[in-house]
Amino acid sequence: MSEAAAGLEQLGASESARRRFLRRFRKQRPALYALGFLVLLALGALFAPWVAPYDPLTQNLDRVLESPSWDHWFGTDELGRDVASRTLFAARISLMAAFQAVLIALVIGVPPGLLAGLAGGWVDNLIMRFTDALMAFPPLILAVAIVAALGPSLTNAMIAVGILLSPTFLRLMRGTAMAVAHETYVEAARSIGCSQGWIIVRHILPNVISPLFVQISVFAGVAMLAEAGLSFLGLGAQPPDSSWGAMVGRGFRYISLSPSLIVFPGLAIAVTVLAFYVLGDGLRDALGREVRRED
Amino acid sequence: MLNFILQRLLALVPLLFIVSLLVFSLVLIIPGDPAFMLAGEDATPEEIAAIRADMGLDDPVLVQYARWTGGVLRGDLGTSLFSDQPVLEVLLERLPVTISLAAAAIVISLLIAIPAGVIAGTRPGSLADRIVTLGASSGLAIPNFWLGLMLILVFAIWNGWLPATGYVPITEHPVAWLRHILLPAFTLGLSAAAILTRQLRGAMIEVMNQDYIRTARAKGLAWRFVVLKHGLKNAAIPMVTILGLQANYLLGGTVIVEQIFGMPGLGQLAVASVFTRDLPMIQGVVVMAVFVAVFVNLLVDISYGWFNPKVRPQ
Amino acid sequence: MAEAMLEIADLVVEFLTDYGWVRVVDGVSFSIRPGETLGLVGESGSGKTVTSLSVMQLVPSPPGRIAGGSIRFAGRDLVGLPEAELEAIRGDDIAMVFQESMTSLNPAFTIGDQIAEVVRRHRACSRREARERAVEVLDLVQIPDARARLGAFPHEFSGGMRQRAAIAMALACDPKLLIADEPTTALDVTVQAQVLDLLRSLQERFGMAILFVTHNLGVVADLCDRVAVMYAGRIVETASVFDLFESPRHPYTEGLLQAMPQLGERGQRLAAIPGTPPMPWQMPQGCRFHPRCPYAETACTERDVRLEAVGQERHVRCRRSGELALAGAE
Numbered sequence: 001m002s003e004a005a006a007g008l009e010q011l012g013a014s015e016s017a018r019r020r021f022l023r024r025f026r027k028q029r030p031a032l033y034a035l036g037f038l039v040l041l042a043l044g045a046l047f048a049p050w051v052a053p054y055d056p057l058t059q060n061l062d063r064v065l066e067s068p069s070w071d072h073w074f075g076t077d078e079l080g081r082d083v084a085s086r087t088l089f090a091a092r093i094s095l096m097a098a099f100q101a102v103l104i105a106l107v108i109g110v111p112p113g114l115l116a117g118l119a120g121g122w123v124d125n126l127i128m129r130f131t132d133a134l135m136a137f138p139p140l141i142l143a144v145a146i147v148a149a150l151g152p153s154l155t156n157a158m159i160a161v162g163i164l165l166s167p168t169f170l171r172l173m174r175g176t177a178m179a180v181a182h183e184t185y186v187e188a189a190r191s192i193g194c195s196q197g198w199i200i201v202r203h204i205l206p207n208v209i210s211p212l213f214v215q216i217s218v219f220a221g222v223a224m225l226a227e228a229g230l231s232f233l234g235l236g237a238q239p240p241d242s243s244w245g246a247m248v249g250r251g252f253r254y255i256s257l258s259p260s261l262i263v264f265p266g267l268a269i270a271v272t273v274l275a276f277y278v279l280g281d282g283l284r285d286a287l288g289r290e291v292r293r294e295d
Numbered sequence: 296m297l298n299f300i301l302q303r304l305l306a307l308v309p310l311l312f313i314v315s316l317l318v319f320s321l322v323l324i325i326p327g328d329p330a331f332m333l334a335g336e337d338a339t340p341e342e343i344a345a346i347r348a349d350m351g352l353d354d355p356v357l358v359q360y361a362r363w364t365g366g367v368l369r370g371d372l373g374t375s376l377f378s379d380q381p382v383l384e385v386l387l388e389r390l391p392v393t394i395s396l397a398a399a400a401i402v403i404s405l406l407i408a409i410p411a412g413v414i415a416g417t418r419p420g421s422l423a424d425r426i427v428t429l430g431a432s433s434g435l436a437i438p439n440f441w442l443g444l445m446l447i448l449v450f451a452i453w454n455g456w457l458p459a460t461g462y463v464p465i466t467e468h469p470v471a472w473l474r475h476i477l478l479p480a481f482t483l484g485l486s487a488a489a490i491l492t493r494q495l496r497g498a499m500i501e502v503m504n505q506d507y508i509r510t511a512r513a514k515g516l517a518w519r520f521v522v523l524k525h526g527l528k529n530a531a532i533p534m535v536t537i538l539g540l541q542a543n544y545l546l547g548g549t550v551i552v553e554q555i556f557g558m559p560g561l562g563q564l565a566v567a568s569v570f571t572r573d574l575p576m577i578q579g580v581v582v583m584a585v586f587v588a589v590f591v592n593l594l595v596d597i598s599y600g601w602f603n604p605k606v607r608p609q
Numbered sequence: 610m611a612e613a614m615l616e617i618a619d620l621v622v623e624f625l626t627d628y629g630w631v632r633v634v635d636g637v638s639f640s641i642r643p644g645e646t647l648g649l650v651g652e653s654g655s656g657k658t659v660t661s662l663s664v665m666q667l668v669p670s671p672p673g674r675i676a677g678g679s680i681r682f683a684g685r686d687l688v689g690l691p692e693a694e695l696e697a698i699r700g701d702d703i704a705m706v707f708q709e710s711m712t713s714l715n716p717a718f719t720i721g722d723q724i725a726e727v728v729r730r731h732r733a734c735s736r737r738e739a740r741e742r743a744v745e746v747l748d749l750v751q752i753p754d755a756r757a758r759l760g761a762f763p764h765e766f767s768g769g770m771r772q773r774a775a776i777a778m779a780l781a782c783d784p785k786l787l788i789a790d791e792p793t794t795a796l797d798v799t800v801q802a803q804v805l806d807l808l809r810s811l812q813e814r815f816g817m818a819i820l821f822v823t824h825n826l827g828v829v830a831d832l833c834d835r836v837a838v839m840y841a842g843r844i845v846e847t848a849s850v851f852d853l854f855e856s857p858r859h860p861y862t863e864g865l866l867q868a869m870p871q872l873g874e875r876g877q878r879l880a881a882i883p884g885t886p887p888m889p890w891q892m893p894q895g896c897r898f899h900p901r902c903p904y905a906e907t908a909c910t911e912r913d914v915r916l917e918a919v920g921q922e923r924h925v926r927c928r929r930s931g932e933l934a935l936a937g938a939e
Binding site for chain 1: 309310313314316317318321322324325326332432433435436437438439440441444445447448452543544545546547548550551554555561562565566568569570572574577578580581584585588589
């Protein structure tokens with residue numbers, strides 16, 4: 001079979017796979033709701049300056065630490081700022097941070113995973129030893145240590161989270177690359193002189209893309225939780241920026257005066273993270289049984 | 296058995312070597328001049344020089360690494376830049392707090408996960424199963440610091456049933472220890488409980504369809520007994536592995552939970568040390584945490600043989 | 610004629626499938642006398658295993674249910690009996706040995722524990738006495754060095770040994786009825802013969818009744834007194850082993866006999882029955898065997914056929930059984 005014909009056939013196969021995925025995904029009701037929620041949230045965050053009822057930074061010292069009311073749905077903080085508006089603006093930081101961390105994890109994890117899977121031998125061995133060592137650390141303690149060395153900032157916190165998440169991507173890529181590299185059609189492709197790069201693009205990426213998307217969705221949730229935790233501790237988002245975790249961290253001081261300060265940003269985290277998980281579950285179910293989520 | 300343990304210990308050597316490389320390299324990733332960074336903005340040149348000499352930052356990296364690792368092997372984790380105390384001394388003082396918190400969290404997570412997983416896994420599709428499954432998903436999504444604050448709000452501030460902060464050693468006053476550990480342990484254990492519940496539910500569904508369950512029923516054993524003896528022990532096999540992984544996460548989670556509940560453990564120390572720029576102390580915490588994690592996983596490996604006779608070393 | 614120990618009448622078992630409730634066992638009746646061995650024979654999917662599980666009231670539910678009929682054991686109807694009373698009977702009066710010895714013993718507990726467990730469930734005895742009983746029954750099934758083997762796990766036994774242990778477990782409380790569901794199918798041929806010999810000698814010694822479920826007529830000839838042949842959820846013929854082999858009255862029985870390898874007749878091809886058994890949700894009209902039956906006529910496809918008594922203790926479900934001269938085994 002000529003290469004062009006093989007390519008066409010692959011394209012045809014992936015086309016029908018895509019259609020099957022869409023048909024199955026449409027039946028995943030909870031995942032659809034989750035996706036809808038996340039899109040709305042992203043739009044709300046993007047257009048926050050137009051959507052938010054108040055400026056998130058405007059102080060009103062006459063109305064501090066108020067409970068939720070018609071004027072201020074989520075109440076006001078210690079400086080009289082509108083918590084609802086602040087929560088919406090914080091969504092920008094929280095979503096961006098999660099996105100950043102997953103991206104970093106992909107950048108750190110995917111290339112060595114491919115390398116380990118394709119090269120095998122001592123290269124694979126060395127990379128996997130490092131991965132095992134990385135996974136031996138209690139994750140949050142390692143994150144705190146990395147932030148300690150780099151200095152507290154949101155970006156540094158997300159680098160730390162990205163490092164923590166990378167082993168899973170690495171293993172996923174490695175496993176797929178190893179499995180695909182031994183398929184007959186790839187060995188055939190290699191024997192007729194296809195380059196390594198061609199094999200990666202043509203054969204490995206299509207196989208890994210589905211599980212990768214499932215993992216990305218789940219890890220967006222995990223990254224958001226980690227960012228929230230680090231920001232809560234003061235190791236992530238720094239003032240005047242505020243993520244949901246940072247809001248809870250600041251609200252901690254006023255917990256007995258105004259619980260709404262921590263209730264709403266916390267709920268925002270929980271619901272958003274749940275949405276990412278449910279979306280991941282739905283993607284996995286729609287993509288079929290072969291894709292497993294690694295807890 | 297002894298052979299098995301020795302083998303496992305031997306296998307740890309390369310792992311711990313790489314871990315030591317990673318922990319040591321924390322000094323290397325400090326942006327700019329480490330001594331300058333660690334001393335802080337308003338440090339005098341003398342203070343900076345003292346730190347430089349103290350940590351041997353002028354030596355070649357390899358020498359620094361050899362000195363640091365040699366110290367660790369001899370039980371010398373250096374000196375705190377903040378308090379001038381030996382790091383190990385501070386760590387050992389705080390270790391029991393963290394261990395008892397993590398252990399209590401594991402106990403609580405098992406107390407939740409075993410009944411929930413068994414109930415859901417033996418009646419898949421039932422209302423109880425759906426409630427448990429939804430609860431487990433939510434348990435994974437709720438940030439633990441937020442849960443901790445909510446618990447403080449309800450049980451400490453509004454009701455005053457339990458103390459919001461502090462820690463009492465179990466050796467000093469067991470009841471007071473329990474009262475102090477309850478909320479933090481629940482906070483820390485909830486996500487582990489959620490993961491273990493999901494895991495146990497799945498394993499239980501699979502196990503209850505096995506032939507040996509039918510055999511046990513054919514022997515006239517009551518359903519409940521069959522579930523709890525024949526089902527649970529087999530379903531626990533994959534759960535043990537997950538429990539080992541969770542030990543790592545729980546140790547990590549102490550960073551946040553100790554901060555919220557004002558517990559003088561390793562996690563709180565780690566966070567405080569970030570703000571005092573006490574890098575040797577942080578390295579010490581990391582080393583200690585990895586040590587504990589590796590030890591727990593070794594215990595898990597050994598206990599695995601009890602659940603699964605097929606892997607039991609002869 | 611002795612009073613029947615087990616009497617199944619018009620048993621109907623249904624399973625919930627994509628096609629709704631389908632009848633997997635449809636009006637099955639037979640009885641077993643004390644000390645008798647009845648072979649229940651049929652292809653896989655004929656409903657024989659479900660029938661045997663019904664006696665234990667262990668049909669998985671959901672998706673299964675017993676939709677009708679009665680199963681009288683020692684005068685009591687087991688259908689609808691409270692769970693607690695059933696549990697008292699299972700493993701004590703009626704015991705069961707399953708096909709897959711690998712999967713039907715619990716891998717996480719020792720052989721000794723699994724035998725002692727059933728003794729302690731049904732007999733008031735100490736832990737030590739239960740262990741002694743376990744040694745006794747392991748001895749009975751000829752497991753060498755039984756006492757030392759109490760602490761062994763199933764995976765440390767060979768297939769034949771595991772099946773012996775499973776038999777020992779079933780015998781531990783001296784059951785009046787032993788149900789054996791293809792107990793030798795998963796074993797090597799030589800081991801099969803040993804296990805069958807063992808079952809026969811145990812029966813001679815203790816006199817329990819056996820319901821022997823199998824697809825293998827050769828095994829039936831070895832062990833059973835009477836045979837009930839099942840096809841597509843129904844009994845198509847019952848007879849004594851001798852009569853059945855000598856002169857089958859149902860074309861399906863003939864087909865099974867023809868398909869049976871016979872010693873000393875090398876070179877002769879085995880006649881397989883053409884086609885496959887019907888799925889329970891698409892049972893053929895009329896006689897359920899007619900699509901595969903070489904003797905089928907138009908009338909066979911039209912009306913249901915009843916199970917008729919033909920002579921002493923013989924029943925057959927075939928319109929043409931009177932006119933056909935069917936070939937028996939040599």
